Amino acid sequence: MTKLLYSATMSLDGFIAGPGGDMQWLAKHLAEPNPEAAALMEDIGALLVGANTNSGDDPNAGTDKEGAFGGEYTGPVVVLTHKPPERVDEGEAADQATRYATDLRAAVALSKQLAGHSRYVNVLGADVARQLIEAGELDEVLMFVAPVLLGDGVRMFEHAGGNEVSLRPLDASGTHTLWFEILRD
Numbered sequence: 444m445t446k447l448l449y450s451a452t453m454s455l456d457g458f459i460a461g462p463g464g465d466m467q468w469l470a471k472h473l474a475e476p477n478p479e480a481a482a483l484m485e486d487i488g489a490l491l492v493g494a495n496t497n498s499g500d501d502p503n504a505g506t507d508k509e510g511a512f513g514g515e516y517t518g519p520v521v522v523l524t525h526k527p528p529e530r531v532d533e534g535e536a537a538d539q540a541t542r543y544a545t546d547l548r549a550a551v552a553l554s555k556q557l558a559g560h561s562r563y564v565n566v567l568g569a570d571v572a573r574q575l576i577e578a579g580e581l582d583e584v585l586m587f588v589a590p591v592l593l594g595d596g597v598r599m600f601e602h603a604g605g606n607e608v609s610l611r612p613l614d615a616s617g618t619h620t621l622w623f624e625i626l627r628d
Contacts, residue, residue, distance in 0.1 A: 456592045496568035
């Protein structure tokens with residue numbers, strides 16, 4: 444069965460992007476290989492991406508690692524947006540790698556279809572993840588924690604007035620200890 448997985452790298456204080464959607468803070472944390480992220484790539488059949496994330500800052504912009512998962516992801520992408528492009532350029536139309544949906548349910552159905560059976564639809568974007576949680580559609584959450592405090596930015600999950608979402612750990616320990624030393628320049 445295809446599952447929707449929200450995965451991202453966040454700061455220790457829970458931000459997936461800095462103020463204004465800035466992602467440059469992440470570049471130095473992506474320099475080291477991440478075996479868990481690399482293994483996950485094999486199980487991803489499609490991406491479901493929010494419009495802001497799709498058009499936003501890329502910490503690897505202008506390098507050979509530009510794009511999702513450090514440029515390693517090459518499969519289908521569904522962008523959830525209120526304003527899809529009027530025209531899709533011929534290159535995109537030929538391979539149909541990027542598709543657009545204006546409705547959450549349609550975006551979920553299309554991304555699941557493109558992902559194929561028993562593969563993940565990886566969700567990119569805090570707002571899309573929030574919408575999926577509120578609609579009861581999100582199946583799993585995987586957060587990689589970067590050893591940094593940003594203090595402001597885009598939270599990995601935010602719901603005005605609060606919204607408790609219970610989670611069950613999928614790893615063996617069930618608890619996690621994060622213990623860091625503060626580095627001084």
